[in-house]
Amino acid sequence: xxxxxxxxxxxxxxxxxxxxxxxxxxxxxxxxxxxxxxxxxxxxxxxxxxxxxxxxxxxxxxxxxxxxxxxxxxxxxxxxxxxxxxxxxxxxxxxxxxxxxxxxxxxxxxxxxxxxxxxxxxxxxxxxxxxxxxxxxxxxxxxxxxxxxxxxxxxxxxxxxxxxxxxxxxxxxxxxxxxxxxxxxxxxxxxxxxxxxxxxxxxxxxxxxxxxxxxxxxxxxxxxxxxxxxxxxxxxxxxxxxxxxxxxxxxxxxxxxxxxxxxxxxxxxxxxxxxxxxxxxxxxxxxxxxxxxxxxxxxxxxxxxxxxxxxxxxxxxxxxxxxxxxxxxxxxxxxxxxxxxxxxxxxxxxxxxxxxxxxxxxxxxxxxxxxxxxxxxxxxxxxxxxxxxxxxxxxxxxxxxxxxxxxxxxxxxxxxxxxxxxxxxxxxxxxxxxxxxxxxxxxxxxxxxxxxxxxxxxxxxxxxxxxxxxxxxxxxxxxxxxxxxxxxxxxxxxxxxxxxxxxxxx
Ligand SMILES: Nc1nc2c(c(=O)[nH]1)N[C@H]1C(S)=C(S)[C@@H](COP(=O)(O)O)O[C@H]1N2
Ligand SMILES: [Mo]
Numbered sequence: 190x191x192x193x194x195x196x197x198x199x200x201x202x203x204x205x206x207x208x209x210x211x212x213x214x215x216x217x218x219x220x221x222x223x224x225x226x227x228x229x230x231x232x233x234x235x236x237x238x239x240x241x242x243x244x245x246x247x248x249x250x251x252x253x254x255x256x257x258x259x260x261x262x263x264x265x266x267x268x269x270x271x272x273x274x275x276x277x278x279x280x281x282x283x284x285x286x287x288x289x290x291x292x293x294x295x296x297x298x299x300x301x302x303x304x305x306x307x308x309x310x311x312x313x314x315x316x317x318x319x320x321x322x323x324x325x326x327x328x329x330x331x332x333x334x335x336x337x338x339x340x341x342x343x344x345x346x347x348x349x350x351x352x353x354x355x356x357x358x359x360x361x362x363x364x365x366x367x368x369x370x371x372x373x374x375x376x377x378x379x380x381x382x383x384x385x386x387x388x389x390x391x392x393x394x395x396x397x398x399x400x401x402x403x404x405x406x407x408x409x410x411x412x413x414x415x416x417x418x419x420x421x422x423x424x425x426x427x428x429x430x431x432x433x434x435x436x437x438x439x440x441x442x443x444x445x446x447x448x449x450x451x452x453x454x455x456x457x458x459x460x461x462x463x464x465x466x467x468x469x470x471x472x473x474x475x476x477x478x479x480x481x482x483x484x485x486x487x488x489x490x491x492x493x494x495x496x497x498x499x500x501x502x503x504x505x506x507x508x509x510x511x512x513x514x515x516x517x518x519x520x521x522x523x524x525x526x527x528x529x530x531x532x533x534x535x536x537x538x539x540x541x542x543x544x545x546x547x548x549x550x551x552x553x554x555x556x557x558x559x560x561x562x563x564x565x566x567x568x569x570x571x572x573x574x575x576x577x578x579x580x581x582x583x584x585x586x587x588x589x590x591x592x593x594x595x596x597x598x599x600x601x602x603x604x605x606x607x608x609x610x611x612x613x614x615x616x617x618x619x620x621x622x623x624x625x626x627x628x629x630x631x632x633x634x635x636x637x638x639x640x641x642x643x644x645x646x647x648x649x650x651x652x653x654x655x656x657x658x659x660x661x662x663x664x665x666x667x668x669x670x671x672x673x674x675x676x677x678x679x680x681x682x683x684x685x686x687x688x689x690x691x692x693x694x695x
Contacts, residue, residue: 200273208314238577282323431491431565432490444476447481452640470644482562492566506549510549550584587618589662598693610645618667623662631649
């Protein structure tokens with residue numbers, strides 16, 4: 190029994206030594222080639238869209254740490270079994286470690302941006318783990334019982350020390366990894382001076398309340414990146430190619446010299462549930478994408494713009510949507526953004542540049558860390574989320590949300606201010622209506638909206654009587670269409686239904 194435990198322990202410690210060594214090597218080569226990250230990223234790609242949706246909904250921003258923890262736990266379990274097997278047959282150790290190494294190599298090499306060097310960390314991990322295992326598991330006949338040894342050389346104390354050291358190295362490796370790349374990118378971002386807009390956003394109309402603009406710190410973040418791409422602007426370029434007459438490439442400095450448009454636009458995630466938090470409004474600064482496309486000369490039939498990020502993400506947007514954007518008064522042109530709320534784009538939100546297409550869910554119009562724009566067709570290419578079953582065409586659905594009072598709030602009877610937001614991008618909101626319990630729908634008061642592509646704030650004065658009540662909201666767009674109350678899940682093209690909040694009045 191002792192011996193079996195010892196073998197499991199040895200397996201886990203050896204795997205830990207191997208993986209942390211690989212992680213340190215990855216810090217030098219490419220943070221994303223670390224075996225744990227690479228396997229995690231491969232898992233993300235292989236996960237069905239519905240499961241991923243569920244993960245984002247239930248675990249939110251913690252979905253990735255949880256996934257990485259899962260990979261580590263699974264690896265530890267397999268390593269323990271390998272230790273056990275190696276104690277019986279010595280060859281089982283190296284064979285098993287080699288198999289794990291092969292998985293790591295495969296994961297690293299199948300990353301969209303992989304180069305051959307990315308195989309090195311997993312190879313190093315496997316080699317180090319194997320060597321450690323062979324050293325620790327002495328040939329049969331060696332005294333298996335730790336208690337027979339003098340105190341100072343107590344095997345368990347020794348192994349405990351090793352385990353601690355390994356944990357330290359792993360932690361240092363993981364944080365060092367992201368720190369090294371993160372610092373370089375942060376320095377690069379600190380050095381950016383944003384140009385003044387050639388076309389500034391009109392000042393927000395009076396009557397717009399605080400909270401209209403979402404701060405960069407509070408802005409939701411949704412992406413598939415396990416390690417946020419850290420880009421150095423000096424090595425970054427934006428290429429426009431594919432079905433165009435005049436492909437071209439811009440450096441970051443060249444992009445900054447283009448005419449700059451500033452505008453307020455609301456961005457939505459398709460995974461947002463009715464009433465959910467994955468929506469925000471910012472003041473964006475960027476270059477008209479339609480202008481760049483006209484310069485390149487889009488060829489007939491190129492109905493899809495495929496945007497590629499530095500981490501290999503692909504996002505497909507209808508060419509017509511981009512070319513038409515901003516042509517109807519009140520709508521805002523699609524941009525290649527470099528600024529968000531008077532700052533260079535935050536690293537998490539796509540530094541140094543991202544696409545932004547108002548009125549289209551983020552997965553189909555707003556590629557972060559963009560580096561390439563390829564003119565293509567919907568027939569020829571399915572973007573990342575489309576391959577996973579999401580709709581290729583993804584206009585944002587008209588919706589509304591109650592922000593105050595919060596769910597299950599306890600309120601004093603009398604005047605209660607109910608408040609929230611509503612949006613019908615590209616069309617605009619003409620009314621917001623509130624229903625208390627089964628009463629008639631009554632109009633809320635709208636705050637002014639700066640343009641048709643932002644959300645609108647609304648308030649409703651409610652004379653609350655004691656008891657339990659349900660408040661419900663729905664929006665009406667400027668064509669007179671009432672937001673549908675029919676419930677739909679976010680998959681495959683956005684949630685629908687009326688947001689409601691239950692409260693108790695005393
Ligand atoms: N490169 C890249 N761009 C991306 C994504 C991504 O995973 N990778 N996610 C998209 C999705 S689903 C949304 S909703 C928006 C979110 O942008 P934000 O994180 O700045 O809020 O970015 C889009 N652009
Ligand atoms: Mo999204």
